[in-house]
Amino acid sequence: MRLSFLFLILITFATKAQKQIAITVDDLPFVQELSLKHAQESTTKLLSKMKQQNLKTVGFVNENSVYKFGEIDERIALLDAWLVNGQQLGNHTFSHPSFSKLSLEDFEAETLKGEIITEKIKQKYDQTERYFRYPFLHTGSDSLKKYGFQSFLKKKGYQNAPVTIDADDWLFNKVYMDAMKANNKDLMKSVAEKYLKHTENYFEYYEKLTQEVVGRPIKHVFLCHANALNTDYFNELIGIMRKRGYTFITLKEALQDEIYERSEHVITSNGFSWLHRWRMTDKKKTNLKDIEVPADIQAMYDGK
Numbered sequence: 001m002r003l004s005f006l007f008l009i010l011i012t013f014a015t016k017a018q019k020q021i022a023i024t025v026d027d028l029p030f031v032q033e034l035s036l037k038h039a040q041e042s043t044t045k046l047l048s049k050m051k052q053q054n055l056k057t058v059g060f061v062n063e064n065s066v067y068k069f070g071e072i073d074e075r076i077a078l079l080d081a082w083l084v085n086g087q088q089l090g091n092h093t094f095s096h097p098s099f100s101k102l103s104l105e106d107f108e109a110e111t112l113k114g115e116i117i118t119e120k121i122k123q124k125y126d127q128t129e130r131y132f133r134y135p136f137l138h139t140g141s142d143s144l145k146k147y148g149f150q151s152f153l154k155k156k157g158y159q160n161a162p163v164t165i166d167a168d169d170w171l172f173n174k175v176y177m178d179a180m181k182a183n184n185k186d187l188m189k190s191v192a193e194k195y196l197k198h199t200e201n202y203f204e205y206y207e208k209l210t211q212e213v214v215g216r217p218i219k220h221v222f223l224c225h226a227n228a229l230n231t232d233y234f235n236e237l238i239g240i241m242r243k244r245g246y247t248f249i250t251l252k253e254a255l256q257d258e259i260y261e262r263s264e265h266v267i268t269s270n271g272f273s274w275l276h277r278w279r280m281t282d283k284k285k286t287n288l289k290d291i292e293v294p295a296d297i298q299a300m301y302d303g304k
Contacts, residue, residue, distance in 0.1 A: 021246045022248070022249050022253065024221060025230075026133060028065075030042060031173075039075075040078065043226070059079075059226065060133040062114065063117050066117060076121070091114050091158065095114075096135040098135060099138040132159070136271040143267055163221055164206065164275050165223070167198055173227040175300045177229075192232065196236055203244055214278070220246075
């Protein structure tokens with residue numbers, strides 16, 4: 001009986017140890033800020049929380065957001081702060097366009113234009129990894145663009161940063177910011193609580209989908225954005241993952257999982273998790289019900 005109990009403990013521990021996740025943050029230096037001061041204060045707060053949580057993340061940059069009249073040096077300093085605080089930077093294109101709406105040549109140009117400042121900062125801190133994140137997770141709406149750009153990334157030494165889990169934070173943040181501008185603190189709190197619950201539901205969904213598609217736990221890559229909602233509730237967000245038994249790893253460590261060597265051949269103008277890309281490539285169906293944004297949040301986002 002005692003040996004069986006110990007065996008059960010070891011199995012439980014091993015299962016939890018396999019739940020690993022890397023945190024990635026899109027749209028640096030900051031998105032939908034009220035002002036430069038708000039972006040500065042929020043960046044400081046977010047990076048401080050990452051340090052408290054002992055996280056090593058990758059922030060993906062849209063350099064177009066740096067070029068604001070009279071604020072360029074200050075916004076470059078926001079990017080610099082990520083590396084000063086032990087985080088990394090990646091390329092998210094210059095202006096966050098949809099690949100579905102651009103030619104291959106124009107999207108390649110957007111990528112090269114989006115690395116000028118970031119690469120200089122990375123060199124200063126000896127970051128050698130070159131990561132790329134597709135805006136909107138749009139990977140090419142026809143085969144020429146999709147495979148042509150994959151070849152371009154390889155030629156330029158970039159590694160694609162896939163996403164397996166996200167939680168619609170961009171949508172919740174828009175409603176959160178509208179409430180902030182109206183100084184409606186009760187609504188801000190309500191939106192945040194619903195966002196965190198939505199995230200919990202998404203994790204439940206994606207863990208089940210992972211089992212269906214891969215048949216085992218994988219090293220996940222989580223996508224969120226550099227925005228006010230995540231800044232204010234970052235510890236609570238990470239708490240959801242810790243409660244579910246996750247340990248935190250770097251993006252480099254996550255991409256060592258052999259699942260990321262699996263090719264996907266989905267040609268679409270839409271963007272979604274790589275779990276769905278692998279599922280669709282393998283022609284697998286799922287009976288899992290999609291997680292929907294709460295109706296009241298969706299209505300406020302739509303301005304209704």
